[in-house]
Amino acid sequence: MSDIPEQSGLPIRVATSSCLLGEEVRFNGGHKHNGYLTKTLARYFELIPFCPEVAIGLGVPRPPIRLVRDGGQVRAVGVADRTLDVTEDLVEYGRTVSATLDDVSGYILKRASPSCGMERVKIYSEKGMPVESGAGLFAQTIMHERPLLPTEEEGRLMDPVLRENFIERVFVYHRWLSMCRTGLTPAGLVDFHTRHKFSILAHDEVAYRELGQIVAGAGTASLPQLAESYATSLMTAMKKRATRKLHSNVLMHIMGFLKDRIDKDDKAELLEIFEKYRHGQLPLIVPVTLLKHHLRRHPDPYISRQYYLQPHPEELMLRNSL
Secondary structure, three states, X not given: OOOOOOOOOOOEEEEEXXXXXXOOOOXXXXXXXXXXXXXXXXXXXXXXXXXXXXXXXXXXXXXXXXXXXXXXXXXXXXXXXXXXXXXXXXXXXXXXXXXXXXXXXXXXXXXXXXXXXXXXXXXXXXXXXXEEEEOOHHHHHHHHHOOOXXXXXXXXXXXXXXXXXXXXXXXXXXXXXXXHHHHOOHHHHHHHHHHHHHHHXXXXXXXXXXXXXXXXXXXXXXHHHHHHHHHHHHHHHHHOOOOHHHHHHHHHHHHHOOOOOOOXXXXXXXXXXXXXXXXXXXXXXXXXXXXXXXXXXXXXXXXXXXXXXXXXXXXXXXXXXX
16 A cells, blocks of 8 residues: 555645744744754644734834733733733734635644633733633634634644644645635545545544535535535544544454455454554554555555545654554
8 A cells, every 4th residue: 555645735834923933023032942843844834934912013022911801801911011902903913814824724823822822821810810711812813713723832732642633633624725725526525535534533433424424415415515514523523632442443444444355363463453552552653554564465445545544744753652
């Protein structure tokens, strides 16, 4: 079985908080350079920098801001000078940026930032005490305007499961955008779903069945409405963390395509490896590699087109830690 290449040939564009790329745009004139982004992900993604605080004119260096609960609203105000209020500016810039993200497949945000933090950003009371947490106002706007866009914080990318989940979603969303850009057809939707079936199953069994029912309407229902419903369900499902139990289920499904082609010893070895993986004794890359070995010897046209066996470049080694 040959590896599955990305079919569009178009760059995979991922928006990124500018400071993570080493740009000196922080309130203190510094940066938060992240080597994983610039040395690893940059080999596969075109990283597009945005710094909302600079974009709205706060300058570098600048007075720091924080989120404050003001009655029923959270506002972004100066830490030392509460008359500095950039709430509307950040929200409006978020809407402006959102309108430019049609060809962007993901967004990596700066953790804990009152503008860019995706979650767990401190929100203070009017008396200056942290009382709750939420999202930075710019990030919150992006996520509201672009609910299907994969988003993640650089800190959470250090978690192997979250890192693999985000990068897989970026590739899935990129393929979806590429297909829609070239012209969505009923046949194209069916083919897209067919190639992603096992990937979806590894994340959400219920969504796997629901998406199959949506695709069954291709050719009869309104295609734009069908596509919107499909994309929403797809990206919601892919956001759920794949578990060892669900991965094991997918591995067994794939083995089913080999059961009449391999001998009993090979079957026993596969089952043993699957069981060790399910109990956390082996990383996912081991059973997947063994399956691919058998599929090279006994190719199957249906399985050979499944993205599950290579959802992202092997060089990223994302499954080595799962």
